[in-house]
Structures are given as C-alpha cells and as structure tokens.
Amino acid sequence: MRAPERAKQGERFLLLVFAMPTYTGKTMELAWEPDVSFEPQFAPYQFRLRLVRAPEGVDVEPIEIDLRQHPKGCITLPVWKAYSQEEWLKGYLFELEAIPTTSTTWATLQQFLMSDWAPTILYPRFGMLPLLLASLLITTLAILFATPLGLAAAVYLSEQASPRVREWFKPILEVLAAIPTVVLGYFGVVMITPALQKLFGEALQLSSGRGLLATALMMTVFILPTIISLSEDALRAVPNSLREGAEALGFTHAGRIRLVILPAAKSGLIAAVLLAVARVMGETMIVWILSGGTPTMPDFSSPTAALGTLVKPTRAIPDTIAIEMGNVELESPHYGYPFLLGLIIINLLGFAYRKRAQFQL
Amino acid sequence: MAVKLAHKPAEAGVDWEALVARRDALRLRKNALLTTLLVFTLLAVITYKGASTISWEFLTTPPREGMSAGGIGPMIRGSLLLMLGTFLLATPLGIFGGVCLAEYGDRSRIRRFMHASVAALAGTPPIVYGLFGLAIFVLKFQFGVSLLAGWCTLTLFSLPVIVLTTEAALKTVPEGIINGGLALGLSRWQTLWRLALPYAMPGIMTGVILSLGRAAGEAMPVLFTASIYYASTFPALSWESLRQPVANLPYYLAEGYRQPGVVPEHLIWGACLTLIVLVLLLNVGAIVIRTRARRRYL
Numbered sequence: 001m002r003a004p005e006r007a008k009q010g011e012r013f014l015l016l017v018f019a020m021p022t023y024t025g026k027t028m029e030l031a032w033e034p035d036v037s038f039e040p041q042f043a044p045y046q047f048r049l050r051l052v053r054a055p056e057g058v059d060v061e062p063i064e065i066d067l068r069q070h071p072k073g074c075i076t077l078p079v080w081k082a083y084s085q086e087e088w089l090k091g092y093l094f095e096l097e098a099i100p101t102t103s104t105t106w107a108t109l110q111q112f113l114m115s116d117w118a119p120t121i122l123y124p125r126f127g128m129l130p131l132l133l134a135s136l137l138i139t140t141l142a143i144l145f146a147t148p149l150g151l152a153a154a155v156y157l158s159e160q161a162s163p164r165v166r167e168w169f170k171p172i173l174e175v176l177a178a179i180p181t182v183v184l185g186y187f188g189v190v191m192i193t194p195a196l197q198k199l200f201g202e203a204l205q206l207s208s209g210r211g212l213l214a215t216a217l218m219m220t221v222f223i224l225p226t227i228i229s230l231s232e233d234a235l236r237a238v239p240n241s242l243r244e245g246a247e248a249l250g251f252t253h254a255g256r257i258r259l260v261i262l263p264a265a266k267s268g269l270i271a272a273v274l275l276a277v278a279r280v281m282g283e284t285m286i287v288w289i290l291s292g293g294t295p296t297m298p299d300f301s302s303p304t305a306a307l308g309t310l311v312k313p314t315r316a317i318p319d320t321i322a323i324e325m326g327n328v329e330l331e332s333p334h335y336g337y338p339f340l341l342g343l344i345i346i347n348l349l350g351f352a353y354r355k356r357a358q359f360q361l
Numbered sequence: 362m363a364v365k366l367a368h369k370p371a372e373a374g375v376d377w378e379a380l381v382a383r384r385d386a387l388r389l390r391k392n393a394l395l396t397t398l399l400v401f402t403l404l405a406v407i408t409y410k411g412a413s414t415i416s417w418e419f420l421t422t423p424p425r426e427g428m429s430a431g432g433i434g435p436m437i438r439g440s441l442l443l444m445l446g447t448f449l450l451a452t453p454l455g456i457f458g459g460v461c462l463a464e465y466g467d468r469s470r471i472r473r474f475m476h477a478s479v480a481a482l483a484g485t486p487p488i489v490y491g492l493f494g495l496a497i498f499v500l501k502f503q504f505g506v507s508l509l510a511g512w513c514t515l516t517l518f519s520l521p522v523i524v525l526t527t528e529a530a531l532k533t534v535p536e537g538i539i540n541g542g543l544a545l546g547l548s549r550w551q552t553l554w555r556l557a558l559p560y561a562m563p564g565i566m567t568g569v570i571l572s573l574g575r576a577a578g579e580a581m582p583v584l585f586t587a588s589i590y591y592a593s594t595f596p597a598l599s600w601e602s603l604r605q606p607v608a609n610l611p612y613y614l615a616e617g618y619r620q621p622g623v624v625p626e627h628l629i630w631g632a633c634l635t636l637i638v639l640v641l642l643l644n645v646g647a648i649v650i651r652t653r654a655r656r657r658y659l
Contacts, residue, residue: 149392149395149396150392152388152389152391152392152393153389153392153393153395153396155389156386156389156390156392156393157393159389160386160389160390161390161393169393169397171648172396172397172400173396174644174648175400175404175641175644176396176399176400176403178571178574178575178578178640178641178643178644179403179578179637179640179641180577180578180579180580180611180636180637180640181578181579181580182578182580182611182614182615182633182636183407183578183614183633183636183637184403185618186407186614186618186629186630186633187403187406187407190406190410191402191406221399221403224396224399225396228396252378252381252382253381253382253385253386254381254382254385257385275484278484279484279486281486282484282485282486282487282488282489283486284486284487284488284581285579285580285581285615288615288618289618318486318488321488321492322488322491322581322584325491325492325495325584325585326584326585330500338492339492339496342488342489342492345486345488345489346485346489349484349485349486350481353481353484
C-alpha cells in the first residue's frame with residue numbers, strides 16, 4: 001500500500017492495496033503495512049478506507065475500514081467468484097479511497113495529550129502528558145514542602161526576631177538566592193540522590209535516586225529564599241495597630257499570628273507562593289540534573305507504584321527542551337516541539353502570574 | 362484550628378502564657394535556623410568538595426588530555442567575556458528603559474502595559490530566552506553559535522531586571538530634590554541627568570550587578586547560543602572571535618553532567634566552587650554598594 005507524500009487535512013486520496021484470495025476461495029485477504037497509520041503524515045489521522053474499484057470480475061461489497069481497528073494490517077473480505085489457478089497466484093490490486101475521519105488539528109491535539117513521548121524513533125510520537133504531569137507534580141511537591149517552612153521562617157523573622165537577627169538573616173537569604181542552579185543540581189546529586197538510593201534502592205531496584213522527589217526537594221531549597229523574603233515583606237506590611245489591637249483583646253501570641261496577622265497578610269502570602277510556583281515551573285537546570293531524563297507516566301494506583309513514581313526517573317517540560325533542543329534536526333517535525341513546550345511553560349507561568357496579580361493589590 | 366485565648370486557670374508559680382509563647386517562638390525559630398543551616402551546609406559541601414582542586418594552575422590553564430586534566434582557564438575567561446559584553450550592552454539599554462518607564466507617560470495605559478510586559482519578561486524562565494536566542498540570533502540573524510549571539514541573549518535575559526530596578530530606584534528619589542532642581546531653573550533633562558540619576562545610581566548599580574550575577578550563573582540562555590564544550594585555547598577578544606563560540610563555566614558544568622565520565626569529578630567541583638565564588642563576589646559587591654550608598658544619603 002503506497003500513500004501519497006503528504007495528505008492534507010480532509011483530503012481524500014487513492015491507495016492501491018494488494019489483495020490475495022484465501023484458500024477457501026470464498027474470501028479475499030486485503031493486506032497493508034501494519035504501521036501505515038503511524039507514518040508521520042498519517043499519525044494525526046484516523047482514517048477509513050473505502051473500496052472504490054475492484055479488479056474486473058471481482059464482486060465486492062463496498063466496505064469501509066477503520067485502520068485503527070485492524071492493527072495487524074489485514075482484513076478478510078467476502079468475495080463471490082471462482083478463481084482460476086492463475087488469478088489465485090497473482091492476486092489482485094484493489095483501489096481504495098482513504099478518507100481522513102478526524103481533522104488534523106484535533107488529531108494533533110489528541111496525540112499531544114497522549115502518554116507517549118518518543119520523538120526520536122522512526123515514527124515519532126509526541127504525547128506530552130507525562131512531561132506536563134511531571135512538571136505539575138514537581139511544582140506541587142516543592143510548594144508543599146517549601147510553603148510551611150518558608151512561612152514559619154517569615155513569621156519568625158517579622159514577628160519575633162530582633163532587628164539584629166533580621167539584618168543578619170537577609171544576606172543569608174540573598175546568598176541562598178544567588179547560588180547558581182547548576183550548583184544546586186550538583187548539590188542534590190551529592191546529598192539527596194544517594195540518600196534516596198539508600199532508602200529505596202533495594203526495594204524498588206533503583207539505578208539512582210534521581211526522580212520526582214529528589215527534584216522537588218532541591219526545588220524546595222531553590223524557592224525557599226523567594227518565599228521567605230516575599231512573605232516577610234507581606235507580613236511586615238500588616239499595620240501595627242492590628243497587632244496591638246489583638247494583644248489588647250487578649251489573644252495569645254500564636255492566636256494573634258494565626259487569627260489576625262496571617263489573614264491580614266493573606267493576599268501577599270498567596271502572591272509570594274504563586275511567584276514561587278512560577279519559578280519552579282520554569283527552572284531547568286535542577287530538573288535536568290536531578291529528574292533522570294526518562295519520560296514516564298505517574299502512576300498512583302497502589303502505594304508501591306506511587307512510591308516508584310516518586311523516586312524513579314522522570315522528565316519534565318523544561319529539561320525536555322534542554323535535552324532535545326541540542327540535537328533536534330532543523331526542519332524536521334520534531335523541530336517545532338521544543339518551541340511548543342516553551343510556549344506551554346510560558347502559558348503555565350502566565351496563569352500563575354495572573355493569579356498573582358489578583359492577589360497582589 | 363483550635364486557638365486558645367490566654368485565659369487559663371492560673372496555677373501558682375507557673376506562667377503558662379509565657380511558656381506557650383516560648384514554645385511557639387522556638388517552633389518558628391527552628392525553621393529560620395533550618396534555612397540558615399541549609400545555606401551553610403550547601404556552601405560547606407561545595408567548598409569541601411571543591412577546595413582541594415582550586416589552585417592557581419587550575420584557574421589559569423586550559424584543560425588537557427581530552428578535558429580529563431588541567432584547568433578551567435578558558436571557561437572562566439569565557440564567562441568573564443560574556444559578562445563584559447552583557448554589561449556593556451544591557452546597562453545603557455536597561456537604564457534608558459527604566460528612565461522611560463519612570464519619568465515619561467506617568468499613568469498612561471501604554472506605560473502600565475509596558476510595565477506589566479517587562480515584569481512578565483523578568484519572570485520568564487531562562488530556557489525560554491535560550492530558545493528565543495537560538496531561533497532569532499543564531500538562526501534568523503545567522504550569528505551562528507557565537508559570542509555575539511550569547512551577548513544578545515544574555516542582554517535580553519538581564520534587561521528586564523535592570524529596567525525594573527532602575528524604575529524602582531528612580532521612584533525613590535525624593536520629590537524635594539527634583540522640585541528643588543526645577544525651581545533652580547534646571548531643565549527636566551538636567552534634573553534627570555544631574556540630580557535624579559546620581560541619587561538613584563546605587564540602586565541601579567545594585568540591580569545591574571545582581572542581574573549580571575544571575576546571568577553569569579545561568580547555563581540555559583547560553584546553552585544553545587554561545588557555548589562550546591571543548592576549549593584548549595583562550596578566547597581572545599577580536600572581531601573574528603565575536604562569531605565564534607566560547608567556553609563558559611555554567612555550560613562546562615551542564616555538559617559535565619550530560620557527558621558523565623569525561624570530566625573527572627574533582628574538576629567539576631572545582632568549577633562549581635569557582636562559579637559560586639564568582640557569583641557571590643558580584644552579590645557582595647552589590648551589598649557593599651547598597652550599604653555605602655545608604656550611609657551617604659541618610
């Protein structure tokens with residue numbers, strides 16, 4: 001079966017299909033290359049075949065074939081004819097009309113959300129769901145780890161620490177914020193992955209500790225200074241009259257913080273966390289070094305699977321760009337995808353920033 | 362969450378209120394201490410791993426024997442070259458942009474739109490700048506993977522921060538100074554050039570240095586636009602070398618990770634420490650400028 005070089009959206013085209021009578025003589029086998037439906041130009045399509053013209057003397061009912069339903073690449077059709085010996089050996093050529101049943105845009109989208117990212121194989125697949133999910137999981141975990149730590153540190157700095165401690169703490173935060181992410185990544189390789197390897201290595205047959213959890217832990221370190229200094233600013237912006245009022249009403253110290261100051265600073269705190277979300281999503285070097293680089297679908301069906309998801313190698317969006325942009329062929333279908341992924345990151349960030357703007361006031 | 366008010370049955374000799382407050386304070390302080398500890402662990406580990414490698418020879422000689430020995434001289438020089446060009450290109454542009462945003466078109470819609478755009482650009486991840494630089498400078502303008510393309514990309518990368526800090530610094534100039542200048546008959550341009558900018562300069566320079574430090578440590582913008590891994594000679598600064606790629610520290614580390622086993626571990630840690638020291642020196646510079654400026658005006 002030969003297909004045209006490039007089929008446009010909705011375009012019908014003719015295919016020649018080799019057909020062979022079966023031994024019984026009552027049916028005929030139609031065969032095509034099984035992965036014709038996965039050839040690059042067909043990949044986004046789901047298309048039907050319709051028999052247009054059969055060879056002379058062969059009486060075939062018009063039939064529609066959905067290629068996806070026949071993964072083996074052959075179908076048996078009923079025919080009504082007695083074959084001569086010669087015909088039996090030669091076989092027939094059928095003409096089929098291929099009708100794309102899905103629009104390219106929709107099909108590309110569908111494929112894009114599939115769970116299979118394999119851009120460099122013969123018939124590449126670009127399902128970016130595992131990358132997206134890994135990115136989101138890393139962000140969620142990092143925020144879950146960093147927010148309580150950072151908020152508590154910020155509360156301490158703004159409510160309890162003496163001015164001297166505060167003066168001394170700010171440069172420390174700046175140092176932490178200034179450490180290049182490459183170095184943070186290497187630090188994770190020394191400190192975090194061996195520990196994870198030691199903890200789960202035997203149970204789960206890990207080759208290294210690289211994965212979601214290691215990345216998320218290092219991301220926590222990466223965003224802590226952002227969260228602390230921004231939320232401290234938000235807490236310091238709470239007017240003193242509120243603090244004094246709370247004290248006059250007889251709140252304990254903890255009650256004052258929980259019931260008065262934190263709610264008053266809420267929008268600023270949320271803005272701080274959202275900025276951290278945006279920074280984690282875009283951070284590349286840490287993910288690149290610590291994620292392990294294998295696209296895998298997260299699996300939370302059982303506790304073991306969930307644990308495996310956390311500590312086994314994965315791959316997120318930013319490091320995919322970094323890994324693949326270096327060796328992508330120009331003008332190949334693959335070429336556009338790193339840019340598309342970049343666009344997706346920008347959009348995710350834009351979402352975080354818009355939410356942030358709502359809270360920033 | 363259950364929050365108790367302070368009315369507890371008073372027991373003789375025990376100040377419950379103070380005890381509870383102290384417990385909460387300790388809990389909170391623990392987190393701040395944890396962060397501090399983290400920073401020191403980080404610095405200690407990197408220093409411990411890298412210090413034994415650092416020597417004059419390591420810092421000044423090119424790599425030898427297929428990068429398995431020798432130093433990282435060309436990488437340091439390449440990083441410095443990249444930063445020099447970025448500094449020269451980004452500072453005037455950034456200050457110009459900041460002045461435009463702060464001084465002109467006060468509350469117009471365009472200004473707000475510009476401000477939002479610059480803020481969004483400041484939050485755009487470095488990898489996106491790398492992609493942009495690759496598509497525009499390297500491929501479209503046909504600079505190739507070169508020092509020039511690296512300069513342009515890093516300039517774009519550090520511009521938004523410089524613009525925003527310039528704008529913020531100009532906003533802190535007291536009205537009195539500006540009005541005084543205007544009252545003395547200075548033109549608006551002179552007020553800006555002679556009074557506002559010098560007053561805001563420490564703030565601006567802090568922003569410039571901080572964004573340079575960020576650019577120096579970031580591998581992603583130069584990953585596809587300016588970098589070469591294997592460098593056995595020092596990059597010179599000439600017209601020809603503008604079109605050639607340079608080795609630089611972040612890329613050396615990134616590639617050292619990507620091709621495990623080529624560069625021995627102790628060299629990588631040495632390079633890590635060098636990069637940290639370089640970036641921290643810049644930061645310390647910024648802090649010093651800030652403190653001295655504060656002393657001058659207050």
